[in-house]
Amino acid sequence: MSDNASSAVVQKRGGRSGLLFSAVLTTSAHLSKIAVGFLLLKLIAVYLGVEGMGQLGNFMSAVLFLSLLAGGGIQNGIIKYVAEFKSRPRVLLGFLADARAYSLGFCSLILVAALAFHVPLARFLMGEEGYDWLIVVLGLAQFGFAFTNIVNGTANGLHETKVYAAIQIIGNVLTLPIAWWLISHHGLAGAALAMVVFYLSYSLPAFYFYIQSRLRRSVRWHKVQAPKLRRLGGFTLMAIVGAISVPVVEIVVRRMLTESVGLEAAGLWQASIKLSSAYMGFFVVFLAAYFMPIVSAQQDRKLIAVTVRKFMGLVMGLFIVGGTGFYLLREHLIPLLLSGDFSDLADVIQYQLIGDCLRISTYVIGFVVVAKAATRLYVALEVGQGVLFCLFSVVALQRGAGLEGVFMAHVAMNVIYFLVSVTGFYFYTRRTV
Numbered sequence: 001m002s003d004n005a006s007s008a009v010v011q012k013r014g015g016r017s018g019l020l021f022s023a024v025l026t027t028s029a030h031l032s033k034i035a036v037g038f039l040l041l042k043l044i045a046v047y048l049g050v051e052g053m054g055q056l057g058n059f060m061s062a063v064l065f066l067s068l069l070a071g072g073g074i075q076n077g078i079i080k081y082v083a084e085f086k087s088r089p090r091v092l093l094g095f096l097a098d099a100r101a102y103s104l105g106f107c108s109l110i111l112v113a114a115l116a117f118h119v120p121l122a123r124f125l126m127g128e129e130g131y132d133w134l135i136v137v138l139g140l141a142q143f144g145f146a147f148t149n150i151v152n153g154t155a156n157g158l159h160e161t162k163v164y165a166a167i168q169i170i171g172n173v174l175t176l177p178i179a180w181w182l183i184s185h186h187g188l189a190g191a192a193l194a195m196v197v198f199y200l201s202y203s204l205p206a207f208y209f210y211i212q213s214r215l216r217r218s219v220r221w222h223k224v225q226a227p228k229l230r231r232l233g234g235f236t237l238m239a240i241v242g243a244i245s246v247p248v249v250e251i252v253v254r255r256m257l258t259e260s261v262g263l264e265a266a267g268l269w270q271a272s273i274k275l276s277s278a279y280m281g282f283f284v285v286f287l288a289a290y291f292m293p294i295v296s297a298q299q300d301r302k303l304i305a306v307t308v309r310k311f312m313g314l315v316m317g318l319f320i321v322g323g324t325g326f327y328l329l330r331e332h333l334i335p336l337l338l339s340g341d342f343s344d345l346a347d348v349i350q351y352q353l354i355g356d357c358l359r360i361s362t363y364v365i366g367f368v369v370v371a372k373a374a375t376r377l378y379v380a381l382e383v384g385q386g387v388l389f390c391l392f393s394v395v396a397l398q399r400g401a402g403l404e405g406v407f408m409a410h411v412a413m414n415v416i417y418f419l420v421s422v423t424g425f426y427f428y429t430r431r432t433v
Contacts, residue, residue: 025161026285027282027286030286032168032172033281034281040198041271041274045338047184048183050263052188053270057254059134062125063195063198066138066142070107070143070145070149071145074099074103076153086158106146107143111142119132121135131192134193134196145203148206152202170204170205179197179198241379241382242382246386248386256397265402267342268345269403269407271338275337291367292367312364316357316360326353330346351407352410355414362422366378366381388417389413392413395409
């Protein structure tokens with residue numbers, strides 16, 4: 001295939017109007033995802049209550065884990081390299097072929113693990129062996145998760161915002177009626193399936209756009225060379241650490257809360273972190289779609305520093321405005337988004353908001369680390385913050401601080417994470433080599 005023919009797959013977009021249009025599309029897409037996430041959370045809260053939310057927590061964490069790790073967790077790597085290679089069509093198509101083979105192999109390994117350990121995993125995640133079939137379903141569904149990640153990563157790397165937005169919006173529209181039927185008719189098992197559907201629904205519109213794309217006919221299967229996979233291996237390691245650290249920390253803290261305070265406290269905390277993940281996801285998508293491609297292409301550290309300060313101010317400003325509004329209306333919004341059973345969350349939600357405000361600012365620096373494929377630094381930061389949060393939570397619970405102590409541990413960990421990240425980035429921008 002000639003370079004001229006191949007270049008037809010790459011679309012250039014420019015100008016302020018194009019950037020604004022892309023921003024509006026991305027925002028609309030993720031707002032729809034946030035809305036569906038909140039409605040799904042409310043359905044679970046209404047039909048299962050606080051204790052049901054707590055019982056489902058471990059499976060929620062497992063689904064989140066696989067949504068991040070499916071296919072090797074290389075979505076950010078795809079965004080980075082597609083953005084870099086889009087002016088070199090042959091290299092781009094070769095990279096996408098490698099990424100597809102890599103993703104398929106990784107999914108196959110996870111499916112084998114799910115089939116081999118479905119009974120003990122069901123016992124650990126759901127508390128009963130009778131739910132082992134859910135583990136098998138999840139092992140199959142993660143092929144769809146991985147496929148969507150590849151399509152979304154490619155679309156973002158090429159700045160094909162319409163494709164990304166359409167996948168998100170159509171998937172969200174498909175999710176809600178299915179989730180409502182599952183939860184209302186099948187209780188806990190239905191709620192678990194609804195969480196799988198939430199991530200799997202995007203694969204249908206993703207498949208449609210894949211079929212329509214010229215990339216489908218251009219990307220060929222070929223023999224994969226190990227050296228070419230090493231650049232993806234670093235992103236897999238980062239994804240594994242990121243995907244493991246968050247759910248594992250949640251599982252550990254949730255178990256400590258349940259044992260020390262009770263299942264109701266665990267349910268309140270689970271509701272707070274699901275609310276958090278919904279609005280934090282907006283910022284993650286925004287940074288992945290716009291910020292990371294910019295810093296991936298930049299080599300001058302002074303320019304990177306200017307870009308980081310600009311985006312950090314933007315996301316913190318947006319979060320402060322939104323978070324303040326949420327806090328002031330918390331006594332009305334929490335029952336509206338969840339149910340009246342979760343009204344006690346209003347007494348501690350301020351700690352979650354403060355910690356998340358600091359966290360979103362460090363995400364900006366974290367995306368620089370990912371964009372530059374600084375694997376060891378990323379791993380150190382992810383492991384460090386997980387260990388700190390667990391330690392602070394243990395100390396708080398041992399001193400009788402209860403649920404409020406766990407929320408305060410979240411703030412303390414993010415203060416340290418923020419200071420370390422900002423200090424480290426300052427020295428990074430001062431290096432000349």
